[in-house]
Amino acid sequence: MMRSARFPVSATLLRRLALASIIANVGIVVTGGAVRLTASGLGCPTWPRCTDASYTATAEMGIHGAIEFGNRLLTFAVGLITLATLLAVLLHQPRRRGLVPLAVAVFLGIPAQAVVGGITVLTNLNPWVVGLHFLASMAVIAAAYALWKRTMEPDGPTVAVVAAPLRHLARLTTLVGVAVLVIGTWVTGSGPHAGDHGAARNGLDPESISQVHADSVFLLIGLSVALVFAFRAVGATGPARAALVLVAVILGQGLIGFVQYFTHLPALLVGAHMLGSCLVLLATLSVQWSTRERRPVATPETAAEAVTDAPARPVSAAHS
Incomplete structure (x- = not known):
């Protein structure tokens, strides 16, 4: 409670971060598609390194290496957004039920996606693994959407x-x-x-x-x-x-x-x-x-307000 009070996170900021998480995860699907559509899927021929000797693409690898490595870098950007969303959920008060598991699921979905992406490279773009990579992204997007909707709901x-x-x-x-x-x-x-x-x-x-x-x-x-x-x-x-x-x-x-x-x-x-x-x-x-x-x-307070705001009942003729 003390730490959350020192670093308050408003409901508006929380909603915006949750929405940004959705947009970022959709964006990584589109950029991942660009990797495939430009035949750059093996621009970095191994994983987690780009080559056996380097974690980054080299000039000799050409445009395909740059595109594939660029998509890997975007994964870190998406991960930072989901991490910021998770931290916002933890710091926001009062904390709504169900937000933490959803935020954790979205955050952990990013490294899980990176691993599946690595498997696609190591299997030389096996089409069934590529399909699984896409569907895993859909699952992360669904979790991010649930998180966003939950930020707008009361307990x-x-x-x-x-x-x-x-x-x-x-x-x-x-x-x-x-x-x-x-x-x-x-x-x-x-x-x-x-x-x-x-x-x-x-x-x-x-x-x-x-x-x-x-x-x-x-x-x-x-x-x-x-x-x-x-x-x-x-x-x-x-x-x-x-x-x-x-x-x-x-x-x-x-x-x-x-x-x-x-x-x-x-x-x-x-x-x-x-x-x-x-x-x-x-x-x-x-x-x-x-x-x-x-x-x-x-709550007792809202119930009392409801009674106070309720319209007065008419007095029956029998009691007049």
Whole structure:
């Protein structure tokens, strides 16, 4: 308590750091995609060193070494942001329940991601490990989003704002969204952007797995549209708005996906599609969060205020 009082952290600063953590983790996904799309995945051919003799890229390694090493340096920047967020959570008073585990999870996710990234290099960009690297980033982003939302909630019980069937539909939509991301990594592993000209592919037929991916996206769109109408039918304006945003994000992402497929996967569109994947995840989580809310715990003081502010009851004619 004494240390926290000496270094106070406001709720506003805490929220901004949590939001910065989300943005930084999305950014590292996009820059990681740039490494793969420029065939720089083995620009640093080993890990944790860049070469057997150096931790940094050398001039002889050219642009590919610079791009890969630059992405490794960005990992440290993201780690510093998540560390600052964790320290802010520890110093903020009063400390809200659940914030510390989330902040720790996000912070530890960065070195864990670095290890997975190292394994991708040591396995010569095995497509299944590359896919795991991407999905691990999605997990860190999900934890960072949960942390950010929690910084804006009071301590108290979680209360559903829509009926159970609609909450189940929202959970199903989230699961399908996760499946879309997983299948997307299979499509990537079968395509031409391997991260290095000599890297192996996963052996799946690109056309067939792309069709499976498209079908899963169509299912996700259908579920999301159903959520919009279902939420509106029961007057849940907040969840309906979140579901409408999800539909718009998926349609934009789907459009990018179709254009990149029929234009033979230009690197710029593939990079935009990776950013879109992060936005789809965040929009899906927003819908999930919109179906519930936390309400502050009633205290004797707030109960007394409620009684004081309550309107006076009319005196019945029988007692007049």
